[in-house]
């Protein structure tokens with residue numbers, strides 16, 4: 001069955017537990033790959049390397065969220081269903097360790113060696129991105145239909161709310177900064193409308209000021225204003 005058939009037959013209109021965060025990760029992977037590609041490693045790149053380390057830390061948290069709140073529930077109803085996923089996550093964690101070493105290598109190299117080590121880091125990161133793009137595609141085309149068959153939308157929403165509820169305020173902002181600019185307008189309006197209704201006013205205002213305003217193109221932010229979604 002093709003990806004298109006999976007998505008139209010099995011999951012149409014169902015709770016999209018992977019879509020928004022995976023769109024955010026794909027956008028941020030691409031942005032980071034572009035920044036690494038055009039960086040001048042003959043000059044210090046402290047800010048870029050710190051941003052990359054922060055991006056990889058969010059990726060590691062995302063794996064843990066899926067394992068704690070999605071894999072455990074799926075395994076309980078379909079024993080063995082998460083074996084491949086968990087193996088891919090372990091592989092990702094090994095990549096994160098290698099990337100941390102590659103970042104350190106650039107930071108501590110002699111200036112003459114930094115361009116070569118920057119190229120090594122660029123290739124290591126983009127190689128990881130290639131693997132993660134395929135991993136996320138499998139989650140959305142193979143695992144999401146399984147989840148939809150085994151769980152109600154209310155249960156899937158409950159898993160997502162449990163993930164959000166486990167985040168510190170600054171983590172909420174960090175993940176919203178990934179997700180908001182990656183979503184289409186209807187998805188963004190849906191997410192923010194739900195948050196505005198349910199979250200404390202200060203927390204919602206922080207999402208608007210610290211995540212939406214700095215990351216959205218002016219016309220997308222203006223659309224939120226027109227919809228009454230800017231606190």
Ligand SMILES: [Fe+2]
Pocket residue numbers: 063066089135139
């Ligand atoms: Fe995953």
